[in-house]
Amino acid sequence: MPIGVPKVPYRMPGGQYTDWISIYDRLYRERIIFLGRDIDDEIANQIIAVMLYLDSDDPGKDIYLYINSPGGMVTSGLAIFDTMQHIKSDVVTICVGLAASMGSFLLSAGTKGKRMALPHSRIMIHQPSGGTRGQATDIEIEAREILRIRHQLNEIYAGNTGQTIAKIEKDMDRDFFMSAQEAKEYGLIDRVIEERP
Known part of the structure; x- marks a missing residue:
C-alpha cells in the first residue's frame, strides 16, 4: 500500500509559523532534486522547471x-x-541504488569532478530501444531515428567517460552493468562516496 508523499515541518526564514510541506519541496529548498522513477515527459518537465528556477x-x-x-x-x-548543460550552476549527480539506461546517462552528464555514487549502487548502460509497429516505411523511419540517437548518445558517453566511441558501442550492444567502483574506473563517475561529508 503506498504511503503517499511524506510531509515534513518547515518554517520560512523569519517566519512565525511552521508549515507541513512535501519532502520533495523541502529538498528543493536545499537545491536537491530526487529522480526516483522512470524518466518520462512529466518527470523531465518537473526536473527541468526546478533546475531552471534554482539556477535563476x-x-x-x-x-x-x-x-x-x-x-x-x-x-x-x-x-x-x-x-544541465545550459544552466550556469554546476550539477552534482549522485547515484543511490540504480542508475540504468537514461539514468546512467544523466549520472555521467553531471559536472566533471562532481559525479558520484554510493558504494553499493549499480550502474547500467545499453543502446536505446524502440517499439514501433505499423507500416514497413514507418518502421524503417523509426529504425533510422533510433540509429541516429544511438550514435548521438555514444558520442556523449564517450565525451563524458573518456572511452573511445568504438568501446562505448561495443559495451552498449547489450545491458552492461557496473558496480560503483567499476563505473568510476570506466569514467561514468568521479568518486565513490565512502564516508559521510
Missing part, C-alpha cells in the same frame, strides 16, 4: 541531482541533459 535563484551554487532510476524515454532524458 542562485546561478553560482551547486544543484544536487540524486538518481535511483531504471531509465526511461530517451527524448525526456535528453531534455534534462540539455538543461
